[in-house]
Amino acid sequence: MIPAYGAREVYAAEADLMARLPEGELMARAVEGLVAVTAARIRERRARRVVGLIGTGNNGADALYALARLAEAGHATAAVLTEKVHSGAYEDAVAAGVVLVSSVARPLPSHDLPNSSEMAEPNRAQDEPEAPHDLPNSSEMAVAEVLGDADIVLDGILGIGGRPEVPGFARSWIEAIPADAYVIAVDLPTGADPAGRAGDPDGVFADETVTFSVLKPVHLLPATEPRVGLLTVVDIGLELTGSPQAERLDRDDVRDLWPVPEPSDHKYSRGVLGVIAGSADFPGAAVLTTTAAVSAGVGMVRYVGPQRATDHVVTAVPEVVHGLGQVQAWVIGSGLAQDISRLDDDQSVAIDQALASDVPVLIDAGGLDVLADRGLQLRRGRPTILTPHAGECARLLGIERATVDSDPVSHAEQLAQRTGAWVLLKGSVTLIVGPEQDHPVIAQADGPAWLATAGSGDVLSGLIGALLAGGLSPAIAGALGALVHGVAADDANPGGPIRALDVAHQIPRTVGRLLRR
Secondary structure: OEEEOOHHHHHHHHHHHHOOOOOOHHHHHHHHHHHHHHHHHHHHHOOOEEEEEEOOOHHHHHHHHHHHHHHHOOOEEEEEEOOEEOHHHHHHHHHHOOEEEEOOOOOEEHHHOOOOOOOOOOOOOOOOOOOOOOOOEEOHHHHHHHHHOOOEEEEEOOOOOOOOOOOHHHHHHHHOOOOOOEEEEEOOOOOEOOOOOOEOOOOOOOOEEEEEOOEOHHHOOOOOHHHHOEEEEEOOOOOOOOOOOEEEOOOOHHHHHOOOOOOOOOOOOOOEEEEEOOOOOOHHHHHHHHHHHHHOOOOEEEEEOOHHHHHHHHHHOOOOEEOOOOOOEEEEOOOOOOOHHHOOHHHHHHHHHHHHOOOOEEEOOHHHHHHHHOOOOOOOOOOEEEOOEHHHHHHHHOOOHHHHHHOHHHHHHHHHHHHOOEEEEEOOOEEEEOOOOOOOEEEEOOOOHHHOOOOHHHHHHHHHHHHHHOOOOHHHHHHHHHHHHHHHHHHHOOOOOOOHHHHHHHHHHHHHHHHOO
16 A cells, blocks of 8 residues: 655654654655656756756755756756755755746745745754845746756646645746646646645646655545646655555555455355346446456346346346345446336345444445435445446536546545545545545545446446455455556557456456466
């Protein structure tokens, strides 16, 4: 599991480590890592000039010190400065011959300035205040000219304690970044909310972000992750304790979490999944859901559906048992009739039994319409997970889809609190949030964009349902299912288009490969 910690926890860890290190050592570690990454990109891209955008905080100091080290190594470097910068980094940059420009007249040492963040960040390198420095190149034209020649841009404008809005002084800087420049953000891209909930549309969209020791929510959550680019983590020795704000499973977690049968297991002890899916209108959804469940290794699947869908399931998935019976989990909803009044009678009975049962239930697609028809009155007191996409989440909350897209985490949390269920909000970054705010948000981003295709949600439901029947919690089943779903999609046809049924058929081979990893 990859944890992501908030600014307060990171600052506390930095302060604790600084108390045990020589003065300036922590910043020196960060600068060393940033220099190593930037030097590697210079070689790879055959870059001629590196330009830094320098703010008032530690990230600006890191970037300015890095430019000085690169200049000392013979690279052409320049820095665009705000009115007050870190004095030690400024002195090193001057001594190393870094070209310095500003859109304002007189940069000052940072110690004459209250910290611009919402919370005070530890000053990783202490320097004495100095007199104001005059810059010969102080104009918007000078800034645009220097940035126009940049092959690599270091974004050191804001840090993890700042607001998500781009500061006024930096807007023209960002606009002047060449389209073909490789942008490396220091800790986070300017304009991205450190908490991962929002982003300034005029902010930086980085090609790469270099962060230190631990991830922050901005690196994992959907409102900001697309701005991060390649994420490179430099270890500077921070040790964090306590609860993270966000988490992500990685591929190595599959080996530890997947329900692998023991020699003494049989089909009932491995879990029986009930599936209520399909309709005369959408019989294929039943095939996709049951195929995925069987492929994921559940002990048995019991299927309830109308005759047309049943005929398809009998042909495509002969392992499935038909009709009601004892189960360890239910999946409700894939491909149900769009008009609730046309719901198959057997399915209506099975839905009532499933919601009244004491076993985990997953509700997807048409099952969400059933839930909406009941006024979102769910609160079964048993493990329950809803799996909407953004449009379905918006419909359940009575808002526009664009509102959900603008802040997916908050609206997934709102739906979870209203229904008392876990919510898996599907998307390029899939979120798993709980009804109580005592669990980190889980954010998975494992699938290719090709996975955005009809039927892929039906496959995901069957896959997660199998994990619920195998005894996993909604949080772990949702995260693990999303991970394997994404990896199986890529395995089915690496780099190319895929169909949902191919993903379902790929699941056994993908799981076997990850278990052997």
